[in-house]
Amino acid sequence: xxxxxxxxxxxxxxxxxxxxxxxxxxxxxxxxxxxxxxxxxxxxxxxxxxxxxxxxxxxxxxxxxxxxxxxxxxxxxxxxxxxxxxxxxxxxxxxxxxxxxxxxxxxxxxxxxxxxxxxxxxxxxxxxxxxxxxxxxxxxxxxxxxxxxxxxxxxxxxxxxxxxxxxxxxxxxxxxxxxxxxxxxxxxxxxxxxxxxxxxxxxxxxxxxxxxxxxxxxxxxxxxxxxxxxxxxxxxxxxxxxxxxxxxxxxxxxxxxxxxxxxxxxxxxxxxxxxxxxxxxxxxxxxxxxxxxxxxxxxxxxxxxxxxxxxxxxxxxxxxxxxxxxxxxxxxxxxxxxxxxxxxxxxxxxxxxxxxxxxxxxxxxxxxxxxxxxxxxxxxxxxxxxxxxxxxxxxxxx
Numbered sequence: 001x002x003x004x005x006x007x008x009x010x011x012x013x014x015x016x017x018x019x020x021x022x023x024x025x026x027x028x029x030x031x032x033x034x035x036x037x038x039x040x041x042x043x044x045x046x047x048x049x050x051x052x053x054x055x056x057x058x059x060x061x062x063x064x065x066x067x068x069x070x071x072x073x074x075x076x077x078x079x080x081x082x083x084x085x086x087x088x089x090x091x092x093x094x095x096x097x098x099x100x101x102x103x104x105x106x107x108x109x110x111x112x113x114x115x116x117x118x119x120x121x122x123x124x125x126x127x128x129x130x131x132x133x134x135x136x137x138x139x140x141x142x143x144x145x146x147x148x149x150x151x152x153x154x155x156x157x158x159x160x161x162x163x164x165x166x167x168x169x170x171x172x173x174x175x176x177x178x179x180x181x182x183x184x185x186x187x188x189x190x191x192x193x194x195x196x197x198x199x200x201x202x203x204x205x206x207x208x209x210x211x212x213x214x215x216x217x218x219x220x221x222x223x224x225x226x227x228x229x230x231x232x233x234x235x236x237x238x239x240x241x242x243x244x245x246x247x248x249x250x251x252x253x254x255x256x257x258x259x260x261x262x263x264x265x266x267x268x269x270x271x272x273x274x275x276x277x278x279x280x281x282x283x284x285x286x287x288x289x290x291x292x293x294x295x296x297x298x299x300x301x302x303x304x305x306x307x308x309x310x311x312x313x314x315x316x317x318x319x320x321x322x323x324x325x326x327x328x329x330x331x332x333x334x335x336x337x338x339x340x341x342x343x344x345x346x347x348x349x350x351x352x353x354x355x356x357x358x359x360x361x362x363x364x365x366x367x368x369x370x371x372x373x374x375x376x377x378x379x380x381x382x383x384x385x386x387x388x389x390x391x392x393x394x395x396x397x398x
Contacts, residue, residue: 011051011394018047019056019092019393023116024211027060027089048090055096056116056392059088092116097155097392100147100194101384102140103201103376104161105228106176109136110376111143113151114384116392118212122150123377133182141191157194158387159184160201160379162229168197168390176228197387202231203240204382205338205374210235211385214336214370222332224322225374226341228278230254230271234330251276256318274318277341283311294340298347316348320355327360327367335367338374345371 011019021033034044051057094115103110106128113122124146126139140159148154161184163174169185171177185196206215206223215221215235225231230251234241251271260269263279273279277294285291287307292300300308319337326335337345345352356367372378 014043015047015051016393018044019051022057022090023092023388023393024216026091028091029089033090052090055093057090058093060091094119095153097153098147098151099156099158099384099387099391100144100154101158101204101380101382101387102143102160103379103383104136104140104159104177105376106131108376109139109143110380111140111147112377112380112384113147113154114381114388116388118208118381118385118388120377120381122147125376131177131179133179133184133187136177137184137187137191140188144188144192144194154194156387156391157188157192157196158204158383158385159188159196159198160204160383160386161198162201165198165200168199168386171198195387195391197383197390199383199386201379201382202233203242204386205231205379206233206235206240206382207389208378208382208385209336209338210238210240211389214334214372218333220330220332222326222330222335224326224335224337225339226275226277226319226337226344227339229276231339232326234332254322256321257314260314260318269318271318271322274315275322275341275344280311280315280341284308287311295343298343302347312344312348313351316344316351317355319344320352321359323352323367323369324356324359327356327364333368335369337369337371338378340373340375342371342373 017037018033021036022028030044030048033039034041039047048057052059094117097116098121099114101112101114108125108127111124111126112120114120124143126143128136128139144154144157161171161174162176163179164172166172169183171179171182171184173180185198188196202223202225205225209215209223210221215223218235219237221235223231223233232250252266254271255267255269256271256274257269261273261279261283262268263273263282265276265279266272280297281292281294284297284307297308297312301312323335326332360367
């Protein structure tokens, strides 16, 4: 693939701050940007000029400053901003560049194309016949070729995998793919000619939700994912908190009930043993002797099947304990439950809430809990958002 990424000039720290403000809150007036970033009219004009000239930002004459924005400015501030530049709000040119995002599971590759505002404009799925890194890179390359034909301004690629990733380039370990030390960004860049960002899939999803989803505008925001494994991410001050444990599967050692179930993966009563889809399926199969899907287990539990109801109730109470622990120690303004396994909340909402209350101080504020059944396209979108953050906005490589 000989196509090169749409060019952009690296942004300074101040330009990046302006671009992020417009990307996550636009259309937005210059007065509001100046207030939030504590900039003078002249400084804001100097910073926005190259962003407009590069095609990243645009003056939006159709948008109008909201009443709340107008009320936040004093007459002197509004006059100063008007003297600096015209009063049209600024917005991101969403279709100036497109990004490919991929989520790689043990069974398939899920790919999407997004605009600069992370809106998905194309989706594709390809089943894996092998998990060999070279073969997976070939498959992702083929999808990228298809994407680039439909969207010639494809500017970069983001890839999310379950596991530990170093430098947003090397998959140090992925138990789902059985990869160790795979330089996947390099493999994909060699094939596509596009810049590539590789990241832990939970981290990518958290970034996307913090910028464009449930956590938008919040200072403290947590995400808990339930699916093949258990994922957790915390955002403080608009930044994802990183640690050496990222991608190493802390759910196996996050003990929720020391008398809980023991499964092939995870310590007794751990978050993995109680909540992950494979573990829930394992518990029901061990008790009944037959293999059932996760959706079937939830349906059986809702209908009062004794085995399914017991397993789901125990999992729901473990989930409530986990949510309460996050609320107690991280004190987020909101917790998002995401992933393909959050259907358990619909079936056993009462057990979840009872467990949350049992593990919180009686005078504590209610936990703001939002659920989102995320399909793998949402995870792929998260990877595309990471690419936007790193490749366009020049955020720290992590």
